[in-house]
Amino acid sequence: MVGSPRRPAAQCRRALPRTAGIRGLRLRRQALFAAGVRGGRGGPGGGAGRPPVAPMRGAFLQDLSWAEAAEWLNRGAVVLMPIGALAKQHGRHLPLSTDYRVAHALARGLAERLPLLVAPIVGFGYYPAFTAYAGSQHLRAETFIALLVDLMTGLIRQGALRLALLNTGVSTEAPIRLALRQVFEETGVLARAVDLHQVGLGARREVVAEPAGGHADEAETSLLMAIAPERVRPELAVSEQSAADRAGVSPFYRTGLLTPVPGAPGQFSASGATGDPRRASAAKGAAILSAMLDELTAGLRAEFPEAFPQAGD
Template sequence: MSAEIISHFVERLTWDEVARRIAAGRPAILPIGAAAKQHGFHLPLNTDRLQAEWFAAHLAERIDALVWPTVTYGHYPAFVEYAGSASLSAATFKAMVNEIAAGILDSGISTLFVLNTGVSTLAPVERALAGFEPAKVRHLRLYQGPRFRRTAEQISEQRHGSHADELETSLMLALAPELVDPERAEASPALQHEVPGRLTPSDRNSPNYSRSGSYGDPTLATSAKGAALLAAILDDLNEQVTAALGENDRPQPRGTPR
């Protein structure tokens, strides 16, 4: 990351600089992205964290926000059979997010964006934020926006997928290609359920068997597809933060990320 982008991350600042920027009315971003969650043979376990921090950094540049340290542990029960993957109970994760958000708001932040890269984390985060004023806290569901959904539908060639698949691998090829090993990408069998439950790398008789841990076909991924998806997500985020911050703090549009 450039020095300009790094300057938005509170972990790289002194407390008095953070205090000055809070006093100036800057909003905050709390990224949520796993650092210990399997992503097939071809992507690292911190794939979600990398995506969360990439989008947080670009969003922070647009709206001059402060980025709090990423929540890297969460509720990810579908992946615990794969080595290195960690999952908290939904109740523990909810309590953690609630207390972190409360602490950020107690510091004087007027608007907090919780940027969530997960699927199984969506419901616990909603419950964690339910007690806060909606005008102060917004839950940004990274892969739920209309532009992302439309773009994904247009470019996707796989017949099924939702994890370490064509789309997620394409995103990683666009934002961190050096961390992707396309030669190890392996398509998963079509599972019996449209949305898989707990995946397994060992039980071949299970309807949720996936040797690699992927669900979908990452061999179809390209950096061009990833660039289109990144642009769609950034546009979705731009629209959401514009609505939250109002016209005076409207983020300025940027070109397609490279």
């Protein structure tokens, strides 16, 4: 999974042959560019040791001009709208941007497989369970719903008739359903949505010791180890109570509020994580990520067969 470490530009220049003339300059530029690709420039998961970036069949909306965006929309492209928090606590060992990075990796993987248009990732949402931890950002449910409705109806007015939301959260599920209903009632467009915790379950059961770990757990930490290993601090990972620990003890469920304060209302978690992320590995994350992409690709093909015709159709 991990490529060669990125070398500083000065070292690359010293290692290059000093060939005279235009050909030498071209060779030097090509070698510097290759070093940059091995370093994984571009995207939120960039950094040292990233693998080369695969070509895409799809496109990211923010990388296009308005005229190019119009061409995609006029062709009836499926617009994928990822939802992943830019600032939501994931324990001491993972960055606040964990969900955003997972959303980007999945969107990128789908754009490599399918000719779809990826809308900018919605980086803020309804995440009330984590506000006790510094840096976590949260929108009220009505604000989040209004944000999604405005984004979707804006795209629909510009010609997007096939919309799919990729949701990486859990507390966001109910607001998303209400937003989809409102968009349908206002525009007649039936957008789809998928909740990530329902995808790749088979792979999780196969490779993860605690499939129902909780938050910033073995599975989620493994995903980020595969996507952005330089952002994971495994030495800070600790094991805390998980949903699996409570299974069979009580039929009641909780609102999901986590707190770092002992005795405060909610579920106490000193680190902000639940489950045992110490068992995580990049290999487990790669297996889960691959399974997720397979299932999401199949799901998008099933939902939008006219946009993604298969060979022989």
